[in-house]
Amino acid sequence: MIDHNLIASATGSRGENLNGTLTVGQNLNSRRYRSLSGQGEGLIAPVPLAIENTVSQTGLEFKSLRHIESYFGQGELNLYNQLYLSAGVRNDGFSTFGASQRRHNFYKASAAWTVSNLLDGGDQTGLLSFAKLRAAYGETGREPDVYAALNALSTIVQFGSGYGDALKSSIGGVPGITSSTRFGNPALRPELQREVEFGGDFGFLNQKADLSVVGYNKKSSDVILPITVNSGSTGFLSAFQNAGALSNKGVELTLNVRPFTTQNLAWEVGVQYGRNKGNVTNLGGAEIFDLLEGFGASEAEGADVLGYAPGVIIGTAFVHCGRGTQSTVPGIAGGLVSQDIDALCAATPGGYKNGALFLAPNGLPITDPQVRVLGDPHPRYTMSYTSSLKIRNRVTLSGLLDVRKGGDVYNGTRGALYVFGTHVDTDRRSTQGQYGVNYDTKRYPDVAGPGAGVVGLKTPQDWENWMSIVGTGGGFSGPSEQFMEDGSFAKLRELSLTFSLDQPFVKNLTGFSSLDFRVSGRDLKTWTNYRGVDPEVNNAGSEYLTQGLDWFANPQTRSFVISFSLNR
Template sequence: SYLPLYSSNTYYGLNEQLVPGVVPTQLANPNVKWETTVSRNLGLDLSFFKNRVQFTTDIYYNSTKDLLLQNPIPQTSGYTQQTQNIAATSNRGIEFQLSGLIVQTKDFSYSASYNMSFNRNRVEKLNDGITSKGYASGWDSNTGNDYLVEVGKPLGQMYGYRSDGYYKVSDFNFNATTGVYTLKPDVASFFGVTRSTIQPGTMKLLDLGGSIKNPDGSPAIHTDEDRTVIGNAAPKFIGGLNQQFSYKNWDMSIFVNFSVGNDIYNANKIELTNSRLRGVNLLESVNGRFTTIDQNGKSIYNNPAKLEEYNANATTWRPYENSNLFTDWAVEDGSFLRINNITLGYTLPTDLAKKIKLSSLRFYATVNNLATITGYSGFDPEVNTRTNGGLTPGVDYSAYPRSRTILLGINLTF
């Protein structure tokens, strides 16, 4: 294993010609050492009914120290970060598997194997004196540090704002002379977060802190005080079920896997409900957006009563332009049940196979990724596109859908 310190690029050389070159990407650290993991586990294997039923369980606790992470360094060095051994984590859990030959007759048999695992990880240490540190998934530069690594907490904490719908007409005082909407004194503004103009239909955030005020004394949403943990990519438990059937010369196997309790950071929802990008199709959900244009294409912005009436059934805010804010609206439950694989086969009777000079002949058809049951609105709940060294899991940004494959095959034995 190695960490690259250089990258290739092209630069202008003599006579304004592009020439290839190699440049350092980060400051070398002569004190870097190997990460160390200590694994501990206790296992138990049991069998019953003359080995027709088997049960296996494993309890484990793993601890890792000297984890390599990027750490800020003085910019006088010419760099902003350096790879250092600054963290420690732990990982504990239990896994079990139950297998059995459930039915066996002359012509029919049915066996199954079920497994499940519960895993919990925790950050044990960051560099000296630091109890939490933000990391950016990097899908968009405007989101900033959208994950929080915190001592005593699990990895994968999603860090952002809590959505409170959108600003209603009733949140404002309207000046008919100037045509300006001004927030009422008791309504919090997040202008300091995005520099976007606050008006009816603008996304609204919850004021969690409450202590930050605008110059006029009104409440304000603040970047540091009003962000909180809004999700976690780690599932509560995962598992799978593998079933095998046979009837005379026919055989079938079905494999199903599942995950429960993992959150997904759906960055596609943020980007594709945003009017900042031009020439890009938006999600269907924006059809229910708050609007200042009536069905005849006329502006109703300066008519508060009509604006409120027209948007009485609006389900979401107006697409905004200035920032891809990360809120809990973009965090979805990624739990799923997937029929991962089904195979159906037929084996030719032995006497018929021998007539064509074969010991055995089997035909089969396999379907992979047959169906997925999930409440997630994206293409695939098993997605992980921006990990940042494992610190920002569960991001879905421009991921390709999982393909479904159909295979037909023949097994020949001479």
């Protein structure tokens, strides 16, 4: 990478109460990337670990070059040492866009007013010892993946199924070329993120307590997504488009209180509260954008869905009343003719509640072939409590408690264990099970349809069939909906005790000025109704957009740390 910056700035002032800075500059950036890798598969002899000692080898190469050319200018103004204003503009040119979309302007502005400097001259005392109000607006633009605006053919497309069988386009030494499966789009524009933030920082009682309040509204538009396109119409599976729009609105509150701050006893307690509401407002005409993080759309998978937060979990569900579903029903018309489910629900003696679980005449629910949103893995809010107690500057006891309210988790582990017959729930096979009465009633309290009142699971064999590898009540071929759970929890994230020794004898004995001894434990205790090992697990990995997919994943580890440190 070569990065070149040319910046010039000017400062000026009119008396003591007016200071200003003006900056302009140019930025040239060139990023060249080249990767060459060789991979050998299947060792011939156990050693050596060398490419030549493998059965088959593959080589991979990727090259790219990207340039950015930007110009920017920014002005700052400081008025009466309490009001700070700034504004800026930036013009970016990206080589990764098509010819018509190379250059774009982005603006930003901010204002901050330290109110307390006006009130008391900034000595930070009194009931309201500090107060600052701030507001900011900023725009950023993101470029697409390299070569996303270009169209080219492919030599690497393979044909086969998701089971792992695949055929190259060049067979028997005959060169074969195909189109790429993704359409390159020369009309791409930068992804634009606009953020408005308002906030306030306050100190109380001679700074014994401080409170920070932030509210934000981030709107991303023209989000570049490799959106699924209709292959029949286009001949491509996907295309980069400025398709997405999403918003994130939220508040963050932080309160810290320091009741004692003496030499002998210092105690600080803090509470943080965060709440974010995401909403996907546009997917370029599509309703669902599959993030391909999970187990396939017929199982549980992460997706962006119109009207939901980004990264919800989609998958299959049971047929429910009130959704306008048409489906064949085993036991009615030979299971051959599509039935109006809502009409069957309405015919239930006593009527039905909207969303009630539909039961076929055999007393068991049936699968809805339509992929639906099953849950939102994002919490309704998070809170954390911190506390730290320091005694005589020698002993410190501190702790952190995390609370998450809401957030759905797909407990695929439970679904699989049903099939294997090793989950504790399968222990009831010698008793009878009836949906809406004594089986899975927490998830499905209301039932309707011709099977309401019918005991669906009578014998151990019934249970086994229902939860078997081809059964509807198990994890492999049954709807994922039954394994969605509430992932709320409270976790004792950390507890630590530190002894510090800094008396003169320490220095005399060791030559170090102080000695710390610390014992801490992480993830010590979890309080949750989640039925898997840990509601925080995620198969996609926590860095991915989708959370809440649990499939035999490793939970957070509980750890204990003992440390000594010597300070000079």
